[in-house]
Amino acid sequence: MAGFNELIKNYEKIRDYLRDFHIYGYKCRNDFGSRSGRSYDNERRRIENYLSGYIGHDNSVRGKKLFITADTVDLEENPLFITWMTKTFTKNDIMLHFIILDILSIDEGLTLNEITDIIVNDYLSIFEDIKIPDNMTIRNKLKELTGIGFLHSIKKGRTLQYHINRQGIDSLSKDTIDKLLHICGYYQNVFPVGVLGNFIRQRVDNSIVNKPLFSFRHIYLAHTLDDEILLNILMAIREHRNIEFVSTYRRNSNIKVKVLPLKILDNVSSGRRYLAAYNNKYKRYGTYRIDNIKEVVIEDIDDSYDSHVENLSERSEKSWGVTIFNGKKLEKLEVTLIIADDEGYILKRLHREGRHGTIEKISENTYLYSIEVNDVNEMVPWLRTLIGRMISFRCSNEIVEKRFLRDIDAMYEMYGG
Incomplete structure (x- = not known):
């Protein structure tokens, strides 16, 4: 029986568990019913190893609940980035990675056959009982290293000659590197696929990595x-x-x-x-x-x-959120609000957050906000922040209107009118 291995071949294996532990944080072992207990234990152990220092737990009558905890204000980088550095590899993967780079660092412009001969005669011949990789294995490794940018190839006749890609960070000044690292420090926490910015920072010697200049109030770690x-x-x-x-x-x-x-x-x-x-x-x-x-x-x-x-x-012009118009009739919303003379900031907020809606003053301190959108339901979280100022609420979507008014009635029953 295979033993526990901290590394994984496919990131999808832990993706759902990481999301459950980070976003929900209330699930116990039995709540992962569709997965076996052993599978849960293995993924939990992996995640606890990857994120040591960021795992919290709470005990309840239902069992132990695990969650990922972190204060984003104190974070220089997303702790979940480390989970991308967990890919499993074979002996041939790691051996050929370093041998090929070592060969081409000394003698560049070599073909597949020349690299194979050097590997067999100069590197592996001194070992006993070692399996010699075939041409196809070495060809695939060269293709992989070229694809990820370690090597580049030049076609000479019908054959490819391989070279180390030396156009990189080594040719930059320390001042330029420091500036690029600061950019990566911002990129990794803000832009899509931020893990790439983190990988660049990890590739650089720690002695020249400065503390990031940026602190973030909100980081969506997941x-x-x-x-x-x-x-x-x-x-x-x-x-x-x-x-x-x-x-x-x-x-x-x-x-x-x-x-x-x-x-x-x-x-x-x-x-x-x-x-x-x-x-x-x-x-x-x-x-x-x-x-x-x-x-x-x-x-x-x-x-x-x-x-x-x-x-x-x-x-998308009439979208409030992500619903896209597909020929369905637009939904109309009208909300009447009371806004006092000294609450000009509320009007500013309506203009700022009300998207393409219109604001009309209908009497002293009374305003009508109206809008047509693809889906009024997407507006409900925002509308709830205005409940204390609402006089009336009318919506062409009767389901949304009834549910919204029902929620207000329930709130009155819970907290008092």
């Missing part, structure tokens, strides 16, 4: 769990290609979806990120939560990309 998915989507968008992925938005269900990705939408209030895309099968635009996407496969080029991007922009 975003990095989707970095590999997001990177593949962004590559497809850049090349105007369709993608196929597995969607897990329904509990215990995996649905294959093929779409043309158009844009990434970032909800700055909730922290959720969405893919806006066109579904050719159903001839409609839609959004997909990126944290519910896995196994992205980049497919064929779609020549209709530009026209769909233009259509998306037009259909």
Whole structure:
């Protein structure tokens, strides 16, 4: 029976567990019912090893609850970045990585056959009972090292000659490196696929890595769990290609979806990120939560990309959140508010946050806010912050209106009128 191994082959193995521990933090072992107890114990041990110092626990009658805890104000970088440095590797992977780089650091411009001969005769011949890697294994390793930028190849006749890629950080001055590291310190916590900025910082000698200049009030730590998915989507968008992925938005269900990705939408209030895309099968635009996407496969080029991007922009003009207009009638909302003379800041807030809605003064200290949107339901969290000033609430979506008024009645019963 194979023993416990801290390294993993596929990041998807721990992605859901990390999200559960970070975002929810209330689940016990028995709450992971669809997964075996041994699987849970193995992933828990891995995560506790990766994030030592950031794991908290609480005991209840239901059992021990684990959660990831961190004060973002004190963080220089996202602690979840370390989970990307856990990929398993074979003996050949690590051996050929260093041997090939050592060979080409001495004698560049070598072909596959020349590199193979040197590996066999000069490096491995002194060992007994060692399995000699074949040409195909070495060819694949050279291709991998070229793909990730360690090497570059030049075609001479029908053969490829390999060189170490020396155009990198070694050619930069210390002052330039320091400035780039500060940029990476900002990038890693703010921009999409921030783990790349962190990897660059890790590649540089620690003696010249300065303390980051930036402190962040809000960092969405869990975003990095989707970095590999997001990177593949962004590559497809850049090349105007369709993608196929597995969607897990329904509990215990995996649905294959093929779409043309158009844009990434970032909800700055909730922290959720969405893919806006066109579904050719159903001839409609839609959004997909990126944290519910896995196994992205980049497919064929779609020549209709530009026209769909233009259509998306037009259909999103009346969006409050991420809902895209697909021919359904726009929903109308009217809210009457009381705003005192000394509460000008409330009016400023309405103008600032009210998107494309209009504000009309209908009497002394009384204002009417009206708007037409694709989905009024997306406005409810924002509308709740104005409840104390509302005189009336009218909505063309009767379901949303009744639920909103019912919630206010429940609040009165709970706290008193």
